[in-house]
Amino acid sequence: MAIHPVHLTVNGHLEQVNVPSNMTLLVLLREVLALTGTKNGCSAGECGACTVLLNGEPVNSCMVLAVECDGAEVTTVEGLANDRQLDPVQEAIIQAGGVQCGFCTPGVLISSRALLNRNPEPSEEEIKEALVGNLCRCTGYFRIIEAVKQAAKG
Numbered sequence: 001m002a003i004h005p006v007h008l009t010v011n012g013h014l015e016q017v018n019v020p021s022n023m024t025l026l027v028l029l030r031e032v033l034a035l036t037g038t039k040n041g042c043s044a045g046e047c048g049a050c051t052v053l054l055n056g057e058p059v060n061s062c063m064v065l066a067v068e069c070d071g072a073e074v075t076t077v078e079g080l081a082n083d084r085q086l087d088p089v090q091e092a093i094i095q096a097g098g099v100q101c102g103f104c105t106p107g108v109l110i111s112s113r114a115l116l117n118r119n120p121e122p123s124e125e126e127i128k129e130a131l132v133g134n135l136c137r138c139t140g141y142f143r144i145i146e147a148v149k150q151a152a153k154g
Contacts (some may be wrong), residue, residue: 004018004021010076025068025074037076038106048134051133092150098139112147
């Protein structure tokens with residue numbers, strides 16, 4: 001298997017790694033860079049637990065090859081907080097009680113942050129549409145949606 005050098009910025013830090021052709025971004029993040037906040041839920045791009053921002057856009061990291069990320073900027077759930085100050089979406093999901101088992105939470109947070117980055121005042125329908133790729137088996141989404149609304153209010 002061919003090995004490729006990859007240079008990418010992850011949560012503001014330049015990373016230089018050598019990866020095999022078939023390594024996914026998810027595996028790179030979790031197993032090489034030890035950023036385990038991004039979860040492996042399905043390995044098929046269906047659950048959203050592995051969602052990260054790739055050049056500012058939410059992607060399922062289980063469906064992206066690490067070699068495709070050469071020169072890219074990646075933000076994981078660990079990168080949302082700034083100097084130990086939680087992102088407003090993180091604060092709001094805690095306040096709203098939008099976390100139960102927590103497995104889907106990293107992907108939900110990243111998808112919510114992406115939405116608020118492009119639309120700071122989303123409607124409830126827009127919030128639901130932004131979260132459509134994030135499966136939660138615990139909460140029924142009501143509190144998650146309320147948290148995104150709250151984060152949008154500031």
